Amino acid sequence: MFERLLPQMRVNTIYNIDLHTLKEQGMKGIITDLDNTLVGAKEALATPELVKWLDDVRDLGFKVVIVSNNNRTRVSKFAEPLGIPFVHAARKPANKAFNKALALLGLPAEQTAVIGDQMMTDVLGGRRMGLFTILVRPISPGDEGVMTRVNRLIEKVALSRLRKKGLWPEEESKK
Numbered sequence: 535m536f537e538r539l540l541p542q543m544r545v546n547t548i549y550n551i552d553l554h555t556l557k558e559q560g561m562k563g564i565i566t567d568l569d570n571t572l573v574g575a576k577e578a579l580a581t582p583e584l585v586k587w588l589d590d591v592r593d594l595g596f597k598v599v600i601v602s603n604n605n606r607t608r609v610s611k612f613a614e615p616l617g618i619p620f621v622h623a624a625r626k627p628a629n630k631a632f633n634k635a636l637a638l639l640g641l642p643a644e645q646t647a648v649i650g651d652q653m654m655t656d657v658l659g660g661r662r663m664g665l666f667t668i669l670v671r672p673i674s675p676g677d678e679g680v681m682t683r684v685n686r687l688i689e690k691v692a693l694s695r696l697r698k699k700g701l702w703p704e705e706e707s708k709k
Contacts, residue, residue: 536692538661539653540701541669548572548649548670549587553594556647561666563639564591565632567650568602568609568620570682574674580616588616599635601626601648603655603681626650627659636663653692654685 545551548571569575572584580588591598600620602609609622619638624631636643643664650656651672660667675686696702 536695537701539657539689539692540661540696541653541657541667543666543668544670545668546671547673549583550670551649551668553591553596556666557594557596559666560645561647562595563597563599563636563641563646565599565601565635565639565646565648565660565665567626567648567652567656568600568612569604570651570672570674571649571656571670572600573612575679576674578611580612585616588618597639597641599638601631601635626655627662629659629663632659632663632665652682652685653689 543551548566566572573580588598598618600609600613600618601624602620602622603624603626604622606622609620613620621631621634621638626632632643632648636646639646647666647668648656648660648663649668649670650660651670653669657667657669693702
């Protein structure tokens with residue numbers, strides 16, 4: 535049951551993702567979460583480091599879309615200055631937002647990666663859609679909403695079970 539929460543890749547931050555390897559694996563699009571994936575949940579705008587990373591991503595030929603469970607105001611204020619399409623109020627892990635993101639990208643699931651900080655929303659939703667899933671550590675875990683905190687508790691239980699089954703080696707989380 536908890537195997538559906540296993541990402542294909544685990545990294546500390548988006549900056550640790552080997553974009554060239556993703557491209558070699560046939561990925562052409564990236565669906566990314568916003569809060570605690572690209573920036574902290576309370577940060578309104580992209581950092582200069584993030585802007586450079588996004589430029590590098592696009593220079594490599596990747597198409598990018600943000601899919602967030604947050605509201606339109608939050609997501610649009612972040613995404614529009616960067617020229618990135620977005621899906622707000624996504625209700626991840628529901629399929630509808632992922633389907634909308636794939637349509638915005640004009641790509642099939644097998645050519646698309648999803649990046650996020652939550653197993654219960656980003657990884658589960660991505661796995662259900664056949665996307666390549668990448669889990670990052672949350673940037674500012676103390677700034678999370680109630681539902682995210684509930685998800686984190688469920689994740690702790692899932693991680694415990696996955697470790698007992700030998701599916702989540704502790705040393706991998708240090709990447």
